[in-house]
Every structure is written in C-alpha cells, then in structure tokens.
Amino acid sequence: MKNFATKASEKLNWIVERFVALLMLLLVLDVWLGVMDRYIFHWQLPWPEVLARYLMIWAALLAISAGIARREHIGLSILLDRVPKFLRRTCLFSVDIFTFCLFAFLCWYGIDFANGGSSRQAMIFDMTLAMPFAAIPVSAAIAALQVLFVAFRDQGQVMTHTNDEVMQ
Amino acid sequence: GPKVLKFGHDNKMDPFENPAHACTAVFANIVEADTNGSIEVEVYPSNQLGSAKEHVQLVRDNVIQATLTSTGAISSYYPRIDVLNLAFAFDHNAATYDVFDGPFGAALSKDIEETVSGVKVLGFPDTGGFFAVTNSKHAIKNLEDFKGIRVRTMTLPSHQKIIQSLGGEAYPLAWGEVYSGLQTGVIDGQMNPVPTISFAKFAEVQKYMTLTNHLFAPYTFMVSKAFWDDLTADEQRVLNYAANSCVVASRGLSRVIEASDRGLAGLKDKIEVTALSAESRDQFKAAAQPVVLKHIEETLGAEGVALLGIFQKELGNANTRSYLK
Amino acid sequence: MIVGIAFVVLVLIGMPIGFALGLAGVLGLIDMGGGSFLALAPSRMFNGLNIFPFLAMPFFILAGEIMNHTGITHRLVSLAQTLVGHFRGGLAHTNMLASVFFAGLTGAATADAAAFGKTLVPAMVKRGYSRDYACAVTAAGSIIGPTIPPSGLMVVYGSLMGVSIGGLFAAGILPGLLICFVCMVVIAIGVKANNLPEADKRASFREFLTIFKSSILALFMPVIILGGILGGIVTPTEAASIAVAYALFIGVFVYRSISVPDFIGMLIRTARITGVIFVIIAFAAILGWWLSFNRIPQELAQAIVSISDNKYIIIALIIGMLLAVGMVMDITAILILLAPVLVPLTEQVGLNPIHAGIIFVLALNISLMTPPVGACLFVLSSVTGEKLEKIAAKLWPFLIAEVAILFIFAFWEDLALALPRMLGFA
Ligand code: NA
Ligand code: NA
Numbered sequence: 006m007k008n009f010a011t012k013a014s015e016k017l018n019w020i021v022e023r024f025v026a027l028l029m030l031l032l033v034l035d036v037w038l039g040v041m042d043r044y045i046f047h048w049q050l051p052w053p054e055v056l057a058r059y060l061m062i063w064a065a066l067l068a069i070s071a072g073i074a075r076r077e078h079i080g081l082s083i084l085l086d087r088v089p090k091f092l093r094r095t096c097l098f099s100v101d102i103f104t105f106c107l108f109a110f111l112c113w114y115g116i117d118f119a120n121g122g123s124s125r126q127a128m129i130f131d132m133t134l135a136m137p138f139a140a141i142p143v144s145a146a147i148a149a150l151q152v153l154f155v156a157f158r159d160q161g162q163v164m165t166h167t168n169d170e171v172m173q
Numbered sequence: 174g175p176k177v178l179k180f181g182h183d184n185k186m187d188p189f190e191n192p193a194h195a196c197t198a199v200f201a202n203i204v205e206a207d208t209n210g211s212i213e214v215e216v217y218p219s220n221q222l223g224s225a226k227e228h229v230q231l232v233r234d235n236v237i238q239a240t241l242t243s244t245g246a247i248s249s250y251y252p253r254i255d256v257l258n259l260a261f262a263f264d265h266n267a268a269t270y271d272v273f274d275g276p277f278g279a280a281l282s283k284d285i286e287e288t289v290s291g292v293k294v295l296g297f298p299d300t301g302g303f304f305a306v307t308n309s310k311h312a313i314k315n316l317e318d319f320k321g322i323r324v325r326t327m328t329l330p331s332h333q334k335i336i337q338s339l340g341g342e343a344y345p346l347a348w349g350e351v352y353s354g355l356q357t358g359v360i361d362g363q364m365n366p367v368p369t370i371s372f373a374k375f376a377e378v379q380k381y382m383t384l385t386n387h388l389f390a391p392y393t394f395m396v397s398k399a400f401w402d403d404l405t406a407d408e409q410r411v412l413n414y415a416a417n418s419c420v421v422a423s424r425g426l427s428r429v430i431e432a433s434d435r436g437l438a439g440l441k442d443k444i445e446v447t448a449l450s451a452e453s454r455d456q457f458k459a460a461a462q463p464v465v466l467k468h469i470e471e472t473l474g475a476e477g478v479a480l481l482g483i484f485q486k487e488l489g490n491a492n493t494r495s496y497l498k
Numbered sequence: 499m500i501v502g503i504a505f506v507v508l509v510l511i512g513m514p515i516g517f518a519l520g521l522a523g524v525l526g527l528i529d530m531g532g533g534s535f536l537a538l539a540p541s542r543m544f545n546g547l548n549i550f551p552f553l554a555m556p557f558f559i560l561a562g563e564i565m566n567h568t569g570i571t572h573r574l575v576s577l578a579q580t581l582v583g584h585f586r587g588g589l590a591h592t593n594m595l596a597s598v599f600f601a602g603l604t605g606a607a608t609a610d611a612a613a614f615g616k617t618l619v620p621a622m623v624k625r626g627y628s629r630d631y632a633c634a635v636t637a638a639g640s641i642i643g644p645t646i647p648p649s650g651l652m653v654v655y656g657s658l659m660g661v662s663i664g665g666l667f668a669a670g671i672l673p674g675l676l677i678c679f680v681c682m683v684v685i686a687i688g689v690k691a692n693n694l695p696e697a698d699k700r701a702s703f704r705e706f707l708t709i710f711k712s713s714i715l716a717l718f719m720p721v722i723i724l725g726g727i728l729g730g731i732v733t734p735t736e737a738a739s740i741a742v743a744y745a746l747f748i749g750v751f752v753y754r755s756i757s758v759p760d761f762i763g764m765l766i767r768t769a770r771i772t773g774v775i776f777v778i779i780a781f782a783a784i785l786g787w788w789l790s791f792n793r794i795p796q797e798l799a800q801a802i803v804s805i806s807d808n809k810y811i812i813i814a815l816i817i818g819m820l821l822a823v824g825m826v827m828d829i830t831a832i833l834i835l836l837a838p839v840l841v842p843l844t845e846q847v848g849l850n851p852i853h854a855g856i857i858f859v860l861a862l863n864i865s866l867m868t869p870p871v872g873a874c875l876f877v878l879s880s881v882t883g884e885k886l887e888k889i890a891a892k893l894w895p896f897l898i899a900e901v902a903i904l905f906i907f908a909f910w911e912d913l914a915l916a917l918p919r920m921l922g923f924a
Contacts, residue, residue: 026765029556036553036739040732043323043344043359049337054345054550055328061556061772062547066780068773071766077774078514079876083886085512096511103513107521111540118540121230125249128328134249141540164512165880221790221838227545234534347550349657350733353664356922358730 006157014154018074021067021147028064032057052129059137066144070151073104076165085164094161101156108149115142175210176408178400179237181217183225183246191368191430192423193241193392194218196298199422203415208408233291235399241298241392245327250289253473256281256481258331259465260338260387261458264492266302269389270424271491272484273297280483284476285393292395295416298423301368302431303386307379308362309355312445314383315453316340316460325351325363331468335387336364338464339457355379364388367437368430376443384448385457394419501526501788515828515871516778523784530788539784546783546834547776550735551657555650556772557738558605563764564745565603565716568753571613573713574599580701580709582682587694589622590635590685597639598678599713601646602720603745605653605738606771607866610643611636611874615881626695630888633878637889638681638896640874641863646674648723648738650775651859654833656734659841661851663734664727665923669856672917673907680899688895715748728921775830782831786838795839802843809847813908816840817861821901824865828873832862852924853914860904867893 039053072078080100085093119142122134180201184193194216201214222228222237225246231237244254263269272278273296282294306313308322319340326332328345336343341362346354354360356378363375364385370376394416401409430436440446449457469477505522509515523542527535565571578596585591593614600610614636622632644651647667656663688694719741726732726740749756789795802815819840823832837858844854866874869890879886907914918924 022766022769023762025769026762029560029765029769032553032556033560033739033742036557036736037743040736040739044731047342049333049343051328051330051333051345054347057553058548058550061553062544064769065547065556065772065776068769069777071770072774072777075770077770078516078777079774079873079880080512080514080518081509081870082512083870084510093512100508100511100513100517103508103521104517107517107524110524110536111520111543114537115540117537118544126252128249128330138540138544141544145540165876217790219838221795222787223542224545224548227541230541231538234537236534236538346733347735349549349551349660350735353662353727354733356662357664357728359733 007160010154010157014074014151014158017147017151017154018071021151022071025064025067025071028060028067032060032064035060055127055129059140062137063140063144066140067147069144070148073148073151073155076155076159076163079165082164096161097159097164098156098161101152101159101161104152105149105156108145108152111145112142112149115139115145118142175213176400176404178204178212178214178239178396179217180214180239181220181222181228181231181237182241183220183228183243184218186218189426190435191372192299192301192427195426196241196392196394196419196423200415200419203418204411207411207415212404212408212411229289229292229395232395232397233289235291235397237397238400239394239396241394243300243392244390245329247285247289247393248329251285253284253288253477253480254393255329255331255473256469256477256484257390258329258335258388259469259481259484260335260461261454262484262488263303263386263389266424266428267496268488268491268494269299269391271494272487273391274420275487275491277483277487280480282393284480285395286398289395291398293398293401294393294395295413296394296420297391298394298420299427300390300392300423301366301427302389303366303384304364304388304390305367305370305382306362306364306385306387307355307370307375307382307444309358309378309380310361312381312383312447313385314447314450316456323361325354325360330472331465332364332388334464334468335461338461340460351375352378366390367440368427368435371435371440376440379444382440382444382446384446386449386454387457387461392423500529501785509826509871515831516774516781519778519785519828519831520781523781523788526785526788530791538787542783542787543780546780546786549657551653551663552776552779554648554653554663554735554738555605555775556768557742558648558650558653559609559771560764560768561719561738561741561745562604562606562609563768564742564749564756564761565719566609566613567760567764568716568745568749568755570603570713570716570753571600571617573709574716575618577706577709577713579698580706583698584700585686586689586697587685587692588698589618589625589627590632590694591682593618593622593632593635594639594642594678594681594685597642598646598675599717601643601674602648603716604643605648605650607640607644607863607874608877610640611877612881614640615878619878619882628692628892629882629884630892631692633882633884633889634892634896635681635685637867637872637874637878637893638684638900639678640878641866641900642674642677644863644866645670645677645860647671647720648741649859651829651833651862652855653734653738654779654830655837655855655859658833659837659851659855661855662923664724664921665852665918666855666859667724667727667734668918668921668923669852669914670859672913673856673860673903676903676906677900680903681896684895684899692892715752719744778828778830779834782828782834785831786835789835790838795836799839799843802840803846807847809849810909812843812847813849813857814905816843817857817904817908820858820861821865821868824862824871825868826871828871829862829865832865833858850911850915850924852918853911856914857904857908860907864897864900864904868897 119138122138125134184191188195188198228240322341325346333343508518578592582591652666
C-alpha cells in the first residue's frame, strides 16, 4: 500500500510538474508578446491579456497538487508538537482525509461550473469559457488524488516536507 | 416573514454619486413602501458579492435576486448585446431613452430572457452617458487626428474594430492598469463614459478629450426568474413600475453628474475638451459603422442581424423625432 | 460562528492554513443551506484568481529563482559584509544589509527567509552566534524584501483596491531602508546582551570594488523594473515579465550558469510556490463571499467607527486589528478578507490611497514574522530546524522597532508620500 502510494504520487506529480512548466513557459512568452506587440509589431492582438489570465490560473491551480505531493502547504504544529505521537498521527491523517473531501467536493461542483462555462463566450479564439473553467475540476481532481496518495504514503507521520529549495 | 430581494451591483454606495446606486435606492424605496414591507430590498454595492459577471450567475441561481449588469459583463452570457456597439448610433441622449423604452428595448429584453435562462429583465438604466475618447498626444477633431493614437479598449473585438476603423490603434489592457498606463505613456488614450473618466481621474494623466459620443452602453436591470415567478401579481406590478422609476432616476442623475463638478463641468478645467463638428461626426460614422455592421453580421448570425434591424429602425425614429412633437 | 470555530480547530489539528480557509468557507456555504450556494465555490475560486495583475507574483518569483541560481545571493551577502562586517556582530549587520540588496530581486519575504536561513544562519552559528538569535535577525530582515520593490503583496493590494502599483512601489523604498536601519540599531544595542562575536577585519576598498563589480548587475534589477514602468514601456504587471527577461539575460549571457533543465526546474518551482499562494487567495475568496453575504464586514467597520471618529485613532485601530489578525491568519487572506472593509474607512478619514496602502503592506509584512502564524517563521523554522517559539523569543526587540517605524509612517503623511510625490505618483 505504502509503496504503491509513493510510486503513484511520484508518477502523477512528474507528469503534472512537466505540464505546469510548459504552461509557465507559455505564460512568460505570452506576456512578452503582448509588450512587443505594442512597440514593434502593432498587430493589436486581442488575446494576450486574456490568455495570460487563463494560463496563470491553470498553472497555479495544477501546481497545488505538486505542493501537496511535496507537503509544501504549511500548517501550524504548535499543538501537534505537544500531543502524544499516536494522537498526532491521527490528526495528520484525518487532515489529509478532510483535504481529500474538500478537493473531491470542488471537483464535483467544478464539473457543473465548467459545464456552465460551455454556454458562455470567452471573447478570444471563438472559444467558450468551458476550457478556462475546467481548471477548477481538473486541478481539484488531481489534488484529491494526490492527497490520497500522500495520505497513504506518509500515514500521518509527515507534516511539512523540510526542503529549503522548495520554499525558495 | 417578508420576501428578501438582495440587489448586487458594482458601483459605490452613495446614491448621489452614481446612477447605479441611485437606481437601486429609488427601486428599494418604492418596492418597500408600496408592498407595505412584504418585500425587503437589501443592496450590496461595490462588487461585495463578486464581479459583475458573477452577479449575473448569482441572479440566475437565485442566490441574489437582482443586479444591474454592464454590457461588458453580460456579453459572455449574451453575445448579441454586441448589437449595441454599433458606433455613432445615437444622435443625442434623448434618443437613448426612446430606443430602450420602446420596441427595441422590449425585443432586447425578451431575447436576453430567452438566451440567459433564469432571468427577467426589468429595464435598461443609464450608466452615465456617451463614451468619449481621451489622449495625451493632440486634440482629436477629425479622422486625420486619430492616426497612430494607441487607445486602450476592453477586450471586445467590436470596440477594437471601432478604434481601428477610425485610424487609431487599439490595445486591450486590464482596467487596473489603465491609469498608470496612461500616466507613463504605455498607451496614449482610452475611451469611456464621461463620469468614468472623471472618477478614474484620467484627466490627471491625459491632455485632450473628444466628445465622440460614439457608444452608449446601458445597464441591464435583471431579477431572478425564480424569485419573480414566486411573487404575487400585485408585487410584480410594483417591481415593474419601481424599475421604471429606477431607470428614470439613473437617466436624471447621469445628466446631473455630467453637468456637475464630477462630470464634464469639472473636467473642463483639467483637460482640453473638443466636441465633434457635424461634418467630423459624419466622417467618423461613415468610417466606423460599416466595419461594425460587417462584424455583427459575421459573428452574430441571423438572430443578431434581426435584432440589429429593429435597433436601426428604432434609431431612425428616435434620432429624427423632436421633443413634444 | 461555526465557520470560525471550524477554521480554528482545523488549523490546530495541523491542516495547512490555505486548505483550512477553503474548508471553513465551504462549511459556511453548507450552513447557508447548500444547493446553489455550494455551486458558488468553484466560481468564487476562479474569479478570485482571474485578475491580470496577479501575474506579477509568479513573474517576480521566477525572476528571483533565476537570479538566485546565478549565485547572486552569495555575492550580495559578500557585498554587505565588506560594508558592515567590521562592526561587532558583523554578520548580523551583514544579514540586515544583504536583505536590502536582496529586496530588489524578490517580491516575497519567504524567499529572503529561505535563502538566508540556508546560507547565513549556519555561517552565523559557526561564527559563534546562537541559532535562535541568527534566525530572529533573518526573520526581522526578511520583511525588507516585500517592502522594497518589487513586492507581490503590493501588486495584490494595488490591483484589488485600485491603487497605483507604481506608487506603492515608490512608497515602499523609504520604510524598507528605515527598517534595515532601526534593526541594525537594535543589533548594536543588543551586542552585549546577546553576547555577539567580536568584529572582523575591515575589508579594503579594493575588495569592496571587486565584489561590487560582480554584483552590480543584480543591484540594477529594481532600477530596470521601476525604469520600465516610469519610462512608459511596460505596465507595473508587465514590469515583472521584464524582470524575468533581465534575469534570464544575466543568467544565460553574463554568468552563463543556466541550462535548459535548470530553467525547467525553475519554472516548476515557481509554479509550485505560486500554487501555495494562489490556493490561499482562491479559498479566501470563498470565505470572503460568505462574510460579505452575511454582512459581517460592515458590522466590523461600524464597530470601529463607533469607537472614535478621530483620524489617528482610527488608523491606530486599523493597524492594531491587522497586527492582531496577522498573528493567526495568512496575510494574503487577510488582505482579501479585511481590506475591502478597512480601506473605505481610511478613505472616510481622508487618507491618501497610496499612504493607506503602504500602512497595510507594512502591517501585513510585519505579520509575516509574528507567531504563531507567520510565513517567515514557518520557513525559517523548517529550513534551520530551530523551534518557532525560540526564534520568537529573540524577535521581540526587532518587532517593536519595526512596529514603531510602521506608526511613524502611518502618522506622518509627508514622509510616507515623499518618494511617491517626487516620482509623480501622488
Ligand atoms: Na522586493
Ligand atoms: Na503572523
């Protein structure tokens, strides 16, 4: 169980992180293009500003699951440092389960939200808002999956992953 | 207990400051008084419950019961609102009253109700009047002056096309960056209704303003269909005439603001104001209208063209009609 | 009420602050009757993030990542050391001054805390400083980063409240420098009490010049950013993308130390850090909606006004509230939840928007290092392994000094607006 969870978490996160890197790269290029358009090309492109917002939201929301995989979302340990080990493990494991519930909930309602977006216009590329809105259910689903993996990987024994590079 | 009507909008709370809050204040007063308190109106100004676009969804879901939504905010739900972006459509303010209170307003509200399910349209209040163009380069008096001026527009193809058809360059920029963009010269100019130009303090960072009057974009006053259907016939009648008064109040206050220090009168000291001559206006209209008409035909299909037909017919009547005749 | 209790309990059993905010918000929506209210959650999250100026955050983080990779942090520390290393407690002073240099590269305090916690704290311990003291100095200095531009928090504040971000950037420079100065005074006063090591040998002018030359390109970054804005080339948000371009240029062509895999790693780390911040913003947007719908902010504002209508008392109350809430809540969440209530109060008493903005930003930055919830303390504690409460125990003299600076800037408008006025923002 633990081994499977560890492997699954790693695999999922490897894919998510590469995809997120690609989105970030597109985001940087998109904003540069917007600036250059005003001074060099004069194409008066309507989409760089809008696209930048959507890319940013997709990248940041997908990255939530990466933060979960590496336990970068920091919580307070003041109380947990003072309770018996068993209780601490129980608390941390339940926190993971609560977190799973939160993201599962967001995924469920996020699907409706994205569906609602399909009847609304995004004003760029002739597309509907389904694509941008889908960032919520997709990233929530991945986060829910990831938190389940790390819950069984760490089994209440890890709170925050101490990794200074990560904090940078 | 009383039925609660939660009314959200995106303007500030002072009823003497902007048409939106004035409109809600007038509406709330009449509704509460005339229903003898069977309906209570709670107003949430300043986007407290989310963006203008979210307000529309909240009304559809009956989480809130009413909102005033701008043409920009409703466009993702109802793309045919783009018909209103026919540039230089109205000759004067009074024509806007006629058009939105008449057959076109009725057709538009029906079309909105059918397209955006879950809402009932009660009217089209004024947002503060016609659009003007400001810039920092030189006074714009004719088409030649527009050449090469970089104007900020909303991310709205029709708005970009209008500026481009006049010879300017159009760049969408987030609203929050317009002031500093104008200040530093990232862009040369922008277009908005006069009261917006005033409260956004654009006169501090712009030298010239031309009263192009090229666009008029009213609010759409919508209530939740579920809420509406739940009202008694009497209550519906009260809401209807209260909305009518709200629209009238928004128009009155818009004209008053324009004439006050918060409008044109106040701007005149800070920025060089130019009104278009009749010839220039004809030139502008001739340059812009065909481009927008083509854009509407290409993007909005037969239904859009039909709505446009009603719009143009009513415009013809309203622009030529003279007061009390 | 139930929402507040749920939040506190969740945080106490170790739930990350961001997730606890989200769950509390969702519980609030359930408490209101579920149904359409629940459907609001995803919409609020999306719209809470759908704000163009927020882009500045990932970009400033990315620029900092790139700069850091070039080894510039070490150069900046060396530069500070040649300037103040020869005082008693030289490394503590160095830490402070290096924070000022580093501030131009970073938009977040946690970046400073992590970088210095990793490098300077061990160096200080080796030199004979106690670890808790070294951490306290680093924490105190870390808030200079988001005070001197660029600053992610200023971008969020400016875009949410409609205040000139360039103006806020300009207003941050002076308090940032003054915080460094008073903290160095605190270090000097505490030399004996903390038994700080004796002075090092003073660096020669030649040594200084060598190091200065090798770090000048990094010191130039804030000039590029402000210059890009003031020169009309980019908007304040786009300026962050210029910072990325500049950092990349230096990293690739000058220091030649960035490979493609390096860059991919930086993009991933940037996204992860952004994700940690953005999830808090998105979830705070749910909770904030619940508060607004129940008219809690208005009641709070009325409570403040009912105490007094004196301008200075209201400012002091606002600062007190920000610092108090800052002890138990993440600062971005505070900004989203409280600023819409408190900022109109500052308008009522006639405060200049940039002045009000800098008061908010300073108070929230200070909250980054107040226990128990303080992002900089979290980072330092996890990077160095020092206990949070031991760091906090050594921190209070610095805290008092920084709060004093905050009050000076809050009450002295001419000082707070001196630079923004000079640069034409106010
Ligand atoms: Na900074
Ligand atoms: Na704190």
